[in-house]
Amino acid sequence: MTATAEHHPVSPVRLRATAGPGQPEPTPDLEDLYRGFEQELLVPLWTEIGDLMPTSPAPQARGHLWRWANLLRLAERSGDLVPVGRGGERRAIALANPGLGGAPFATPTLWAAIQYLKPKEDAPVHRHTQNAFRFVLEGEGVWTVVDGDPVAMRRGDFLLTPGWHFHGHHNQADFPMAWLDGLDIPFAYQTGSTFFEDGPEQVSDHSTPDRSRAERLWAHPGLRPVSQPGPQTSSPIAAYRWEHTDAALTEQLDLETEGHPGIVEPGHAAVRFTNPTTGGDVMPTIRAEMHRLRAGTTTARRREVGSAVWQVFDGTGTVQVDDRSWHVGRGDLVAVPSWQQLTIGAETGLDLFRFADTPIFERLNADRVQVEGAPS
Amino acid sequence: MTATAEHHPVSPVRLRATAGPGQPEPTPDLEDLYRGFEQELLVPLWTEIGDLMPTSPAPQARGHLWRWANLLRLAERSGDLVPVGRGGERRAIALANPGLGGAPFATPTLWAAIQYLKPKEDAPVHRHTQNAFRFVLEGEGVWTVVDGDPVAMRRGDFLLTPGWHFHGHHNQADFPMAWLDGLDIPFAYQTGSTFFEDGPEQVSDHSTPDRSRAERLWAHPGLRPVSQPGPQTSSPIAAYRWEHTDAALTEQLDLETEGHPGIVEPGHAAVRFTNPTTGGDVMPTIRAEMHRLRAGTTTARRREVGSAVWQVFDGTGTVQVDDRSWHVGRGDLVAVPSWQQLTIGAETGLDLFRFADTPIFERLNADRVQVEGAPS
Amino acid sequence: MTATAEHHPVSPVRLRATAGPGQPEPTPDLEDLYRGFEQELLVPLWTEIGDLMPTSPAPQARGHLWRWANLLRLAERSGDLVPVGRGGERRAIALANPGLGGAPFATPTLWAAIQYLKPKEDAPVHRHTQNAFRFVLEGEGVWTVVDGDPVAMRRGDFLLTPGWHFHGHHNQADFPMAWLDGLDIPFAYQTGSTFFEDGPEQVSDHSTPDRSRAERLWAHPGLRPVSQPGPQTSSPIAAYRWEHTDAALTEQLDLETEGHPGIVEPGHAAVRFTNPTTGGDVMPTIRAEMHRLRAGTTTARRREVGSAVWQVFDGTGTVQVDDRSWHVGRGDLVAVPSWQQLTIGAETGLDLFRFADTPIFERLNADRVQVEGAPS
Amino acid sequence: MTATAEHHPVSPVRLRATAGPGQPEPTPDLEDLYRGFEQELLVPLWTEIGDLMPTSPAPQARGHLWRWANLLRLAERSGDLVPVGRGGERRAIALANPGLGGAPFATPTLWAAIQYLKPKEDAPVHRHTQNAFRFVLEGEGVWTVVDGDPVAMRRGDFLLTPGWHFHGHHNQADFPMAWLDGLDIPFAYQTGSTFFEDGPEQVSDHSTPDRSRAERLWAHPGLRPVSQPGPQTSSPIAAYRWEHTDAALTEQLDLETEGHPGIVEPGHAAVRFTNPTTGGDVMPTIRAEMHRLRAGTTTARRREVGSAVWQVFDGTGTVQVDDRSWHVGRGDLVAVPSWQQLTIGAETGLDLFRFADTPIFERLNADRVQVEGAPS
Secondary structure, eight states, rough: OOGGOOOOOOOOOOOOOOTTOOOOOOOOHHHHHHHHHTTTTTTEEHHHHHHHHHOOOSSSOOOEEOOOHHHHHHHHOOOOOHOOOTOOOOOOEOOOOOTTTTTTTTTSSSSEEEEETTOEEEEEEEEEEEEEEEEEEEEEEEEEEETEEEEEETTTEEEETTTTTEEEEEEEEEOOOEEEEEEEEHHHHHTOOOEEOOOSSSSSSSOOOOSHHHHHHHHHHHHHTTSSSOOOOOOOOOOOOOHHHHHHHHHHHHHHHHHHSSBBTTTTEEEEOOOOSSSBBSSSBOOOEEEOTTOOOOOOOEEEEEEEEEEEEOOOOEEEETTTTEEOOOOEEEEEEEOEEEEEEEESSEEEEEEEOOHHHHTTOOEEEEEESSSO | OOGSSOOSSSOOOOOOOOOOOOOOOOOHHHHHHHHHHHHTEEHHHHHHHHSSOOOOOOOOOEEEOHHHHHHHHHHHHHHHOOOOOOOOOOOOOOOOTTTTTTOOOSSSOOOEEEEETTTTTTEEEEEEEEEEEESSSSSSEEEEEEETTTEEETTTTTTETTTOEEEEEEEEESSSEEEEEOHHHHHHHHOOOOOEOOOOOOOOOOOOOOOHHHHHHHHTTTTEEESSOOOOOOOOOOOOOOHHHHHHHHHHHHHHTOOOOOOOOTTEEEEEETTTTSSBSSBTTEEEEEEOOOOOOOOOOEESSSSSEEEEEEEOEEEEEEEEEEEETTTTTEEEOOOOOOOOOEEEOOOEEEEEEEHHHHTTOOOOEESSOOOO | GGGGGGOOOOOOOOOOOOOOOOOOOOHHHHHHHHHHHHHTTTEEEHHHHHHOOSSSSOSSOOEEEEHHHHHHHHHHHHHHOOOTTTTOOOOOOEEETTTTTOOOOOSSOOEEEEEEETTTTTEEEEEEESSEEEEEOOOOEEEEETTTTEEEEEETTTEOTTTOOOOEEEEEESSEEEEEEEEEHHHHHHHOOOOOOOOOOSSSSOOOSOOOOOHHHHHHHEETTSSSSSSOOOOOHHHHHHHHHHHHHHHHHHHHHHOOOOOTHHHHHHHEEBTTTSBBBBTTTTTTEEEEOOOBOOEEEEESOOOOEEEEEESSSEOOOEEEEEEEOTTTTEEOOOOOOOOEEEEOOOOEEEEEEHHHHHHHOOOOOESSSSSO | OOGGGEEEEEOOOOOOOOOOOOOOOOOOOHHHHHHHHHTEEEEEHHHHHHHHOEEEOOOOSSOOOEEEHHHHHHHHHHHHHHOOOOOOOOOOOEEETTTTTTSSSSSSSOOOEEEEEOOOEEEEEEEEESSEEEEEEEEEEEEEEEEEEEEEETTEEEEEEOTTTTTTEOOSSSOOEEEEEEEOHHHHHHOOOEEEEOSSSSSSSOOSSOOOOHHHHHSSEEEETTTTOOSEEEEEEEOOOOOHHHHHHHHHHHHHHOOOOOOBTTEEEEEEBBTTTTBBBBTTTTEEEEEEOTTTOOOOOOEEEOOOOOOOEOEEEEEEEEEEEEEETTOEEEEOOOOOEEEEEESEEEEEEEEEHHHHHTTTTOOEEEEOOOOO
């Protein structure tokens, strides 16, 4: 898939002596030395250090915008041409960051795809160690069945399929449905930590309950079932419903109006989806949040170690990543690479979904944040 | 450096419709759809799933052996041709895994290099967020000065330079010295979490104490200075001396002889270097251990999520990684990719140093181990 | 207050030589030795070990029942005779376990009291390191103002005042209100970890919002404000409303009816109030739960290290502690000492509030549970 | 044992109406109300709050000194009169704090006793959930056998018997030996968390190794056996040898002389005994430390939540607790109640052993420290 996947019958190392600061004199002896390195599969630090160890992150991934309208059009066309079933598994079409050589990686760690299911279709059951979620921009009628528990999908809902849970989907409606899938596929792929297992080709339970059993047990504020054991690796809440997310954001802005704390910065409310058994992120590698900006708000300029993908849920505005800027509307997706500066401006009231790989860096003590232009 | 670093004036996505299980019919319409994907920087899951989501890890990295004699010869030659100083920073020559496209990555996450310092040379002071250690196969006479504390380097010692600590080296001897450097450079590079800062070009303190101040404070078994605060991100023990490591391994084998527990498996003793403020690994991304096998011992066949590099410290034997096997002796280095099966056989008594990226997976709840042929 | 508080002008140690298993021969020499112990303030282990180190906990506290009707009657009478104000601070009347020498300790660690506030009264503002909660059996009209945030109190609500938060109460209604106060006063008293500070004599804010600001920020299932920092010592949810607790219990029993897991044992649903920033107990020393039994259910016989207090919220049934049993109804309170066997039988549907000191033992690795007669 | 242990055929509650700030008018009606409280086993807060909720800890325990010479003399006399065996279990004589009513409690949470074993005696094997250690002021010749592992006891050694480990002792020497036992008996007793089980009457292994197997596996600085699982509740290091403790203290004072950090305050070195699997305290309820003061040093005035016991290991000096002060020498023991101010002055060089219940408060988020007169 990427160039690094090619087979190398001979050494893949290629070195070239160059004149430059900190570099040895490019002499025939040096060239000879470099040939020796190549033969022994060795690379010196001194030729690579500028690339490998920059003074701050210089990711190959780039800030990039994908238009929802284009994604949806191509997903619909895929609905005509591509069946859903065992082998291909999902009718999912992933963002390929222009800096990552054509790989289906929105960022070096994150996968983001539009998934499309036609009326009465089933996506077959499987499980994998990659952590997954779905976020619903629009539509309804699909249930994702996670370890046998049918979870309804509706606009604004954030739904979890943590690693190694069996899951399939079924569309009970008379119309197709498309949504956003987010996973840590690139991270698992790069680090070699991927396991996958097939389940049945059809989901076991085509029932259509309004709420999942997981929600009925777990989605009560501050309450947990006494019967369930201690901290869990990932959140047991299968679905975070829009009504709760919307209410929490509304309250934050109301509290701001009343002069009380709660917002992130003026005009900017935000909630994080959390694992109620730990208070931490929903899954070990993925942070997910919903943000709401009042019309006219511009966020502080923020850099973070780690990458993120944002999707506009409602409203219009501007997203700027370093020196590139896009006007965005409903469904549009932007990839934000590590340490690139992000600012968002709200034209109308603006709701945005965000997911990021921050938990990886926090758990490895490599997180860092820089905020400029923050209100004093 | 790698192909993915190239600039792409046009979309880097290249898709080809193929017939195959789980694939849509390769028709002109499908080709047309794929052109649409390319144009929009999109990649479907169904063409990539076999590569991206294998049933178990299928890393691009390969098991590979590097001979210490060859590394040392090329390092010595570099000593003739390559100065040490600001810009190039270190006379370090890194292992390039044959499956990783020529990048100086021993594995997808780990850097391993031979570093070489000539008599009276200074390696300039810098700091970086990458976590680093040194392991000394042979020689002495160099002090690494970590945040102003000179740390002697001697055969068998394991020395730490955790992320963001200033450090330089100086060789006070009349002969050169070479050692092994281990870092998490590839991991930090791939994930975009790299910061670097220059310090002075010369180390500030050329004194040559037998033990560092960090050791004098911290390297007492089970004791900690009351003056020092709680858990620390990385171990404050600057040097783990061979005399202690050797004694601990000797005790384990003696306990085995006496019929008491302590060894990993028959004939196989092992200690892990730990952070005394947490009991965990020395640094957030790197596990380091010393193993000792009695002559004639063969280890159980073991797979782990995550990759490792082994270096023979003493003795001779055989290292087998999946279906490849090498006869190894002092200083030889072997890269072990994720989930490949490792077995080590000891011809003579065999001491091996090992470092691995396991803490990454343990902290992200993605660790998995499989042991076959373990003694019942 | 207790006998141990008396002043001892001479040594309080009193020893008596006795014949018995494991005891030395009671001779004049031994008596002489014991006089020496007394003089030097020493006590031998061998005379005390049976009391101090029993084979399983033999607490001095006893299982005991207090009738709500009696508490309420005396509280009302206190309303006539005892003002609320600085110095006395609260019109609160505490349960005194019959085994604890007259001290106002429901158990060796827990305080439980009825508090009573008349129309238009204010309870003055103070703070203390003791952790406190309120549970409302009946009534409404009082707001507890916690760090300036007015929190309405209504039937079934569970409200928090974690250690060192300023708080006062005001009754805005035209009728009095009584509720249950729970604290860790005995634990803090015995261990000498008590701090107390006066605030204003009147609460600062007599407003009467339906929900507190803390709830508006925090009481959304699985959501946390991005603006608020990491784990907090105690839950930031000021009030756990009955509507949520009731819904969660109802769901568990419904899931049981549908054949799905979630309940503790047949006919027995239970939720624990938790700190959403950790998933753990609401406060460091106190666990709080709500239990619901279907009519006719009898719980398994259960012993736990640590003590608890139960209050009937609704319904009638039987509570048995070791060999004592009481018929109970709305508001009745039962103290359950450490390791005494508890069984509850529900005559009607039965809702019970429970609080316990279990977090102390879990955090100190001294927790132990034994369940007998549990359904297989 | 204490007055609270008496049986109460009638209510133990006794209330008396008094005039005073914050108290209701003492009228016949009030007396009548108080009789009602007594009958129902109730105690009002308003009469008790001054005692129960002081502005800072007002412990019943007092600062007190016990002279080692007196303890040893009485222990020797006990050696003549009191056998060691099943039932009495140990020839141990405990400090009884003068404020605690004659109970064998050095402080409300801590037990401290001198234990005495004659030549060739065995103390029988048992286990209990209480955490225990031994500290050796002088002598040798006894082995404590912990879960079958014989641990030699020598001057300056600190030895562990964490909760629920079987242990017995045997004296192989031709002379008696006495040492300090420390446990959390009072805490376990007050909270009802005590389990006890007999083992054999004789220890199983009378061998006399120089070092225990636990030390051989675990007492290597920063190294852990790979074969041993993760964090352990208590330290697996059975003995912390004086040679290491002494060396660590010496280094701290040497570093001070050289101008480097490491000491607690000028002239004051200190090490904490820790659990190498966590970096935390050796046992869940007990902190243990060794302190060394240069001659002429006076420590800052320090208050802490929680209580401690100090024993002079070597040298002479002064210990002041609030307004009481004692001149102390080898072996003398001082109890320091919660929040009382401690200052130590060293006449000669002064080594002191300290143990405290601080982990209880740290784990329950109730720890607090105040230092006055600390050097700026």
